[in-house]
Amino acid sequence: MNRQGDDVGSSGARSSGARSSGARSSGAGGRVALGWALVGVPLAYGVVETLVRISKLFAS
Amino acid sequence: MSVLDRERIVAPPGFNRWLVPPAALAVHLCIGQVYATSVYKTALVQHFDVSLTQIGVVFSIAIVMLGLSAAICGTWVDRNGPRKAMAVSALCWVTGFLVGALGIATGQLWLLYLGYGFIGGIGLGIGYISPVSTLIKWFPDRPGLATGMAIMGFGGGALVASPLSTRLLGLYDPSYDPAVTGSVPDGSAVAWLFVTFAVVYALFMSYGAATIRVPADGWKPDGFDPASVRSRSLVTTASVSARNAIRTPQFYLLWIVLFCNVTAGIGILEQASPMIQDFFRGADGTSTVAVAAAGGFVGLLSMANMAGRFVWSSTSDVIGRKPIYMVYLGVGVVTYFLLATFGHLSTALFILFAVVILSFYGGGFATIPAYLRDLFGTYQVGAIHGRLLTAWSAAGVVGPLIVNGFLDAEGTPGKLTADSYQPALYTMVALLAVGFVANLLVRPVSERFHEPAGSPAPTTGGRS
Numbered sequence: 001m002n003r004q005g006d007d008v009g010s011s012g013a014r015s016s017g018a019r020s021s022g023a024r025s026s027g028a029g030g031r032v033a034l035g036w037a038l039v040g041v042p043l044a045y046g047v048v049e050t051l052v053r054i055s056k057l058f059a060s
Numbered sequence: 061m062s063v064l065d066r067e068r069i070v071a072p073p074g075f076n077r078w079l080v081p082p083a084a085l086a087v088h089l090c091i092g093q094v095y096a097t098s099v100y101k102t103a104l105v106q107h108f109d110v111s112l113t114q115i116g117v118v119f120s121i122a123i124v125m126l127g128l129s130a131a132i133c134g135t136w137v138d139r140n141g142p143r144k145a146m147a148v149s150a151l152c153w154v155t156g157f158l159v160g161a162l163g164i165a166t167g168q169l170w171l172l173y174l175g176y177g178f179i180g181g182i183g184l185g186i187g188y189i190s191p192v193s194t195l196i197k198w199f200p201d202r203p204g205l206a207t208g209m210a211i212m213g214f215g216g217g218a219l220v221a222s223p224l225s226t227r228l229l230g231l232y233d234p235s236y237d238p239a240v241t242g243s244v245p246d247g248s249a250v251a252w253l254f255v256t257f258a259v260v261y262a263l264f265m266s267y268g269a270a271t272i273r274v275p276a277d278g279w280k281p282d283g284f285d286p287a288s289v290r291s292r293s294l295v296t297t298a299s300v301s302a303r304n305a306i307r308t309p310q311f312y313l314l315w316i317v318l319f320c321n322v323t324a325g326i327g328i329l330e331q332a333s334p335m336i337q338d339f340f341r342g343a344d345g346t347s348t349v350a351v352a353a354a355g356g357f358v359g360l361l362s363m364a365n366m367a368g369r370f371v372w373s374s375t376s377d378v379i380g381r382k383p384i385y386m387v388y389l390g391v392g393v394v395t396y397f398l399l400a401t402f403g404h405l406s407t408a409l410f411i412l413f414a415v416v417i418l419s420f421y422g423g424g425f426a427t428i429p430a431y432l433r434d435l436f437g438t439y440q441v442g443a444i445h446g447r448l449l450t451a452w453s454a455a456g457v458v459g460p461l462i463v464n465g466f467l468d469a470e471g472t473p474g475k476l477t478a479d480s481y482q483p484a485l486y487t488m489v490a491l492l493a494v495g496f497v498a499n500l501l502v503r504p505v506s507e508r509f510h511e512p513a514g515s516p517a518p519t520t521g522g523r524s
Contacts, residue, residue: 028074031076032076032079036078039086045220046216047219051359054360
């Protein structure tokens with residue numbers, strides 16, 4: 001059975017050896033971090049702007 | 061074979077499934093902009109010299125097209141895979157902005173209807189359902205968490221687009237100052253805003269389409285035992301086609317559940333800003349809640365809506381889908397009743413009740429795909445979800461009708477009080493009670509609707 005998942009490069013590691021597993025693992029980890037940053041940064045901007053707006057509710 | 065085809069996006073061994081939620085979020089964050097149209101509504105009214113209702117039609121067309129395209133294109137999305145669906149969604153959404161910008165620049169309102177409303181609305185519907193079934197397959201152990209993350213993005217899209225629009229409008233029209241009451245940007249600034257959104261959203265949605273992958277046939281996450289799914293009540297490992305699903309009572313019960321939950325949420329969202337002011341209007345006719353504070357209340361509700369999508373949907377993985385809807389609808393009935401009856405006694409209580417209700421509203425949206433997965437399996441869950449979203453479109457029409465209808469009968473805007481809202485709010489309590497009963501009646505789908513064992517699973521990676 002094909003197994004991909006939480007452990008980055010898990011099945012690839014089994015077939016290609018520990019060195020390639022490490023390289024793939026860090027590369028995939030970087031892509032995951034980049035992907036989350038790409039959506040997380042604008043979302044954080046929206047949340048902060050909204051919190052500023054919300055503060056006016058509690059300031060009154 | 062096109063790079064957009066499902067066969068080209070089957071994940072290779074070692075693919076990290078946590079790359080999929082950002083891809084889904086990239087699409088949902090973009091299409092969530094549809095709930096940030098209020099920022100430039102007044103500017104468009106002045107630019108076209110038409111009524112607010114005529115501009116509001118643009119938004120209504122978009123939401124109706126969302127429901128229709130999700131219902132009609134759901135099977136196509138399941139068959140062709142998420143990348144092609146995201147690409148088509150991006151094309152429609154971006155074209156919608158560009159045609160809309162052309163309409164604003166040339167003073168042709170019908171182009172705005174056609175572009176942002178009709179074409180963009182198709183992009184909304186396809187984009188909304190495009191990553192859902194893929195996420196459910198990547199996270200069979202946590203489908204509520206997975207769909208909650210993506211659908212949270214739809215709520216978050218407005219949080220991002222709203223302040224960004226305000227800043228960009230100030231940039232494109234230096235005479236516009238959002239801090240000054242009555243300051244309105246010109247039409248040209250809105251046209252450039254649309255062009256800017258078209259470019260930014262094209263990039264973001266392309267990232268989503270490029271990154272999305274479907275799992276290979278038979279894939280399952282490490283440590284996940286499908287037997288654990290089978291052992292839970294109301295959770296099936298059988299497959300029900302979209303065509304058969306709409307013949308089951310379960311589909312219509314869930315349609316009623318979603319319709320009631322969304323209508324109740326819209327009951328507050330529709331009137332949030334004037335509502336909090338009206339609830340705390342003194343005998344002299346002035347409200348103790350300032351306009352700026354009311355704006356903060358709207359922001360708080362948006363946050364509750366977004367957070368509810370993630371938190372409640374994730375919670376449903378632990379306590380189950382039927383029980384979580386018991387909470388949304390049962391606790392919702394009580395909270396709505398308390399808001400209508402005692403909300404005027406304290407601003408803090410009013411805000412607390414409204415936040416709880418809006419978090420359930422968001423949770424209801426985000427949990428429904430996982431509920432569908434539980435009842436009908438993963439076979440054509442995207443197509444079934446698309447058909448169910450017609451409940452959203454219906455609620456989008458009925459919710460405002462109930463609220464505005466009752467309020468129109470109670471008095472004129474600016475003079476309403478908490479008592480004026482009670483008929484509308486009690487109607488919502490009754491609607492939530494109907495939804496509660498509908499959820500109570502949900503039972504496992506009869507085996508006669510199941511696909512024969514061994515039939516192909518069109519939504520998995522290896523299918524041709």
